[in-house]
Amino acid sequence: MKCVKPNLFVLCLSLFFTYSIGAQDFQGRAEYVYKAKMNLGSWGAKMSQEQKKQIAARLKNRLEKTYILSFNKEESIYREFEKLDAMSGATDSWGKNFTPGHQYKNVKTNSFVQNQELYGKRFLIKDELLKIDWKMETETKQIGNYMCFKAITRIPSSLLSFWEFSWSELRSQSKKEESEKEGSENESPEKDEDKVEEIQMTEIVAWYTPQIPVSQGPSEFWGLPGLILELSIGDTTMLCSKIVINPKEKTKIEAPDKGDVVTKKEYKKIVFKKMNEFRGSYSGRRRS
Template sequence: MKLKHLIAIALILITTGVKAQNIVGEVEFRYKIFYDKIYSSLPHLTQQERDRILLTWGNPDGYSTRMKLQFSPEKSIYTYGEPYEVRSYSWQIEDYFIENNLKDQTYLKFMDQMGKTYLVRDRLNPPKWRVMNEIRDILGHMCMKAVSEDPIKGQKITAWFAADIPVPTGPEELFGLPGLILAYDINDGMLIVEAEKIAFGEPKEPITLPKKMKGREVTGSEYQDLVKKFIQTSIDSKQAWMWEIRY
């Protein structure tokens, strides 16, 4: 990491203070997706299909729901928030849980994707991040910018992490930065996830995984192979894949 990045982090820690005693808490996120932008960017779709989607799903405000992340130094768990605000297809209210065990460096994903329910277990393998020399205020926390890529989905990821909340996790499948991720976007705003509220201390209603988790059990690499194959099949069929896979 360059010296200027280290200086920036030091300044953040000095001005905000490391809340070591408060690194247990809950974050409420707004998950907002813009289908018209996504569809316009897919070269394999026919113009007729693009026009249909723009007519049906064109919305300058996007489509949103709430998500919730509970975190501690040992683990984090992420799922839908309440109340549900579903303005999209019904997949948004299906099973979707991500639990990162930061102590053991393992994860569990329980999700409905590609027409099936999957139970994915594996070792944590963080994205390859590049920390940039930019900062931004989110809910009173000075956050640093980091960028990465998802080669399977063809996505550019921009995340903002709070160095004063030293828990290396975040929303969705993002983690591995030296601070809690409070916001990120994909492909310059096609998907925007941003914290709307942070509460420190033990959550009043801890998120619990379903008692019975039935689904196809796969490893992380096996699941990625399934995603890659599904996306390629969708491209070959001139169809969009994000209705069946979380964008």
Template sequence: MKQITILILILSFFVKVQKVNNVTITYTIKQKTIDLTKIKEKAKTSATAQELIWLYEDANDVEATLKFTENESIYNVIKKLKNDAEKKVNLTYHYAGSKNTYYSDKKELIRTSSVTGEMLRIVERKNEWVLTKETKKIGQFKCYKAIRKNSKSSYNVIAWYAPELPFPFGPREFNGLPGIILELEFKNYIFFANKVDLNDLEFVPIEKPSEGEKITYEDWKKRTKNFFYD
């Protein structure tokens, strides 16, 4: 009887996973509350510090989508029509991924970028995660905490992933966990999954980026001198 019960549980889980296909997750990306006291003090004598305050204060929430199948995913920030009068830089938009496309399959993760003036396809580095036993509920999913430690920076990336959605995808270049990332803390920004459509009827087939020269992350880093990225 015990073996039959286990078999039923396994089959039930298998069927549940099989039904999850052509998924679209919508994230809201928000800037954390930032203490600007020290920067404001510097702004009294520094124009650069004053500009930094303006950037933080002018930041607005943005949305992005992660679309995935069993084998591949694609992530993009949702483009919104801008008023010609509004030409301010939105830091949240930048850290959400800006106009880049992030494509992932079981072999590699590719980010498109035109920051150098030409379209490039950058093969991102693999993430190294430390899995913890800490959990919390996000929507209907039980999520586990994982930490990506960065030895070259003063910050860590914190991800909350859902094993019930056993696919190694997430926002931006953050992937490689045993479940979809539903919440992410990256520098001064938080990515929240506010909508999970497990069977998106309007799902458009994913296309792997093919435009532009394909280079390694290390080569891209040399070309851009690590501008805005870790």
């Protein structure tokens, strides 16, 4: 891979392509292939390879997806391209509760809006854009017809994918709450102040192209001097497979507006509360 200093080169490319996006009605459309590795945790150690293959086949529509990002100079809307489950001929109703709804980003107003349905109830998550401190690298690579530059960041894991849910995260949260409750009862305020909680971080690698100088990207990600064409987040990758600049059919880019308004933090609490209730009712049925 060729390495160049990005500052001057990025500036020149951005200036060269500024005219093409100068029009008021400029719009682009990018398709992303989303792939995540299956993580079975401790259960995986007890399964045979055949069992793992069967589970992977059933979960394929959750682990491999296509998303569409429609964008202009300031705004974007990111949504899943839904397709029928080849095995059942239906959409994945359980997984739909924990996949992102339509995500709207406005880099001028620093606003993020996402609609979400959780067990039949509609929510509208309104918050600020994810704060990202990108470190610009000199490494480059070609993605399709576009020269891309590398950027890296680290973000607290708890701030990412707030719409998702895992039982292990619920158990960890429950233990944390129990520990905090015991600590408040048994320890003095002076000892509490000395505690430093370790924050789990996730490294994110992005490849962006200054040939499309908009500060947008898939999902929650943004903030680079060019469209993000590839993202690596742990075992998950998002790779742009197709780009259309100024498509003939324009997409209306506007924020969702239906649902109970909450912040990202509030919505995450609602998800945990709902799943705690689900776990309690399921345990009750097993005992009866």
